[in-house]
Amino acid sequence: MTEKDIQEITELLSSHKRIAITTHQFPDGDAMGSSLALYHYLKLRGHSASVVVPTYYPDFLHWMPGDEEVTNYMTHQHKALDLLEQAEILFCLDYDQPGRTKGLADAVENFEGSKILIDHHPNPGEFADYTLSVIEASSTAELIYEFILMLNDEALIDANIATCVYSGILTDTGSFSYGSTTYRAHYVAGEMIKAGADNLTIQNEIFNSNSEDRVRLMGYALSDRLTILTEFNTGYISLSIxxxxxxxxxxxxxxxxxxxxxxxxxISFAVLMLERDKSVKCSFRSIGQFPSNEVAREHFNGGGHTNASGGEHSGSLAEAEKLFRSVLPQYKKQLGR
Known part of the structure; x- marks a missing residue:
C-alpha cells in the first residue's frame, strides 16, 4: 500500500460512509478477529459498519465483542446481499480471491464502490482498488493494527479492538507456536494487552471451552481415523458425515x-478431511519448507500459506482419500524420503 493509497483512504474515511466488511468462508479466529477489530474501529470513526460472513463459524468465537452484529449469508441471505449493495466501501479481509467468499463471491466481484483488500496470503488477486498485502505478517489481525497506525489512529484502539486483534494473532499463530510467529507478532500482541485485551480470558474462551462431544470426537479421530504413511512422512485423518x-x-x-x-x-505433512454434503473439506498443514499450499492449489481447488492451507474436493470421502494418496509420490523427495 503506497503513501498515495493511504492518503486516498484517509480522504475516503474522512466523512460518514456505509461500509461492509467481508471475510472468507468457514471463518477462523483470524478472519473473525480482524473483521470485528475493523468493525469496532470504523464505528469509533463514526461510520455505519457491518460484518458479513459467507458461512457459519466456530462456536468458540461467538463470545467476541461485536459478534451479535455479524450477518451470516447462510441464514440471512437477503440481508447480507443488501448490506453489500448499500455499502459505499467494501473491506475484503483474510482472503486473496472473491471466490473464497462462496455465496458472496459475485457481490464482492461486482461491487461498484471502493474495495480495500487487507490480507497476508501469498499472491493476492488484483480485484481491489487498494491492497495491503504483507505475507510475512502473522495474521490479518496484525495488519488491521498496522492499518490503524497508518491512519494515525492508534489512540482509538480500545479494549474491544485489542481483544479482537489479539484473538486473531493468537489463533493464526497456533498460540505463538507456528513459523509465522515473528517479533512483530509478539510486539503487537503485547500492545493489545496494554490496550485492554485480557489474554488469559481470551485463551480460555478459545481453547478451554470444549464440549464433551468435541473432546470425544477428537479422541475417536486420533484413535480410529488416523492413517500414517511412513514412506511419505505424512499422516491424515478422514471423518465421514x-x-x-x-x-x-x-x-x-x-x-x-x-x-x-x-x-x-x-511427520512433516498432515491433512484433515471432513466429508460434507457432496464435497470434502480439506485442511493441510506442514512443517519446514514443504509447500502444503501447492498440494491444496494443484489438486484440491484451494490455497493458502506454505505451512497452512485449505482446499475442497467435489466428490466422496473415499475419492478424496484416493486422490490424496495418488499425488503423494510426486512430492516424495520434498517430503524427505
Missing part, C-alpha cells in the same frame, strides 16, 4: 485437530 453426526458435530469442533498429526515425530 456419519462420524461427525455420531458426535453431534458443531462448526469448529475439529479446529486444531490436524495439528495433532504434525506433533508425531517424523
Amino acid at each position: 456419519e462420524d461427525l453426526a455420531r458426535f453431534n458435530f458443531q462448526n469448529g469442533d475439529t479446529e486444531g485437530l490436524v495439528n495433532y498429526i504434525l506433533s508425531i515425530k517424523g
Whole structure:
C-alpha cells in the first residue's frame, strides 16, 4: 500500500460512509478477529459498519465483542446481499480471491464502490482498488493494527479492538507456536494487552471451552481415523458425515485437530478431511519448507500459506482419500524420503 493509497483512504474515511466488511468462508479466529477489530474501529470513526460472513463459524468465537452484529449469508441471505449493495466501501479481509467468499463471491466481484483488500496470503488477486498485502505478517489481525497506525489512529484502539486483534494473532499463530510467529507478532500482541485485551480470558474462551462431544470426537479421530504413511512422512485423518453426526458435530469442533498429526515425530505433512454434503473439506498443514499450499492449489481447488492451507474436493470421502494418496509420490523427495 503506497503513501498515495493511504492518503486516498484517509480522504475516503474522512466523512460518514456505509461500509461492509467481508471475510472468507468457514471463518477462523483470524478472519473473525480482524473483521470485528475493523468493525469496532470504523464505528469509533463514526461510520455505519457491518460484518458479513459467507458461512457459519466456530462456536468458540461467538463470545467476541461485536459478534451479535455479524450477518451470516447462510441464514440471512437477503440481508447480507443488501448490506453489500448499500455499502459505499467494501473491506475484503483474510482472503486473496472473491471466490473464497462462496455465496458472496459475485457481490464482492461486482461491487461498484471502493474495495480495500487487507490480507497476508501469498499472491493476492488484483480485484481491489487498494491492497495491503504483507505475507510475512502473522495474521490479518496484525495488519488491521498496522492499518490503524497508518491512519494515525492508534489512540482509538480500545479494549474491544485489542481483544479482537489479539484473538486473531493468537489463533493464526497456533498460540505463538507456528513459523509465522515473528517479533512483530509478539510486539503487537503485547500492545493489545496494554490496550485492554485480557489474554488469559481470551485463551480460555478459545481453547478451554470444549464440549464433551468435541473432546470425544477428537479422541475417536486420533484413535480410529488416523492413517500414517511412513514412506511419505505424512499422516491424515478422514471423518465421514456419519462420524461427525455420531458426535453431534458443531462448526469448529475439529479446529486444531490436524495439528495433532504434525506433533508425531517424523511427520512433516498432515491433512484433515471432513466429508460434507457432496464435497470434502480439506485442511493441510506442514512443517519446514514443504509447500502444503501447492498440494491444496494443484489438486484440491484451494490455497493458502506454505505451512497452512485449505482446499475442497467435489466428490466422496473415499475419492478424496484416493486422490490424496495418488499425488503423494510426486512430492516424495520434498517430503524427505
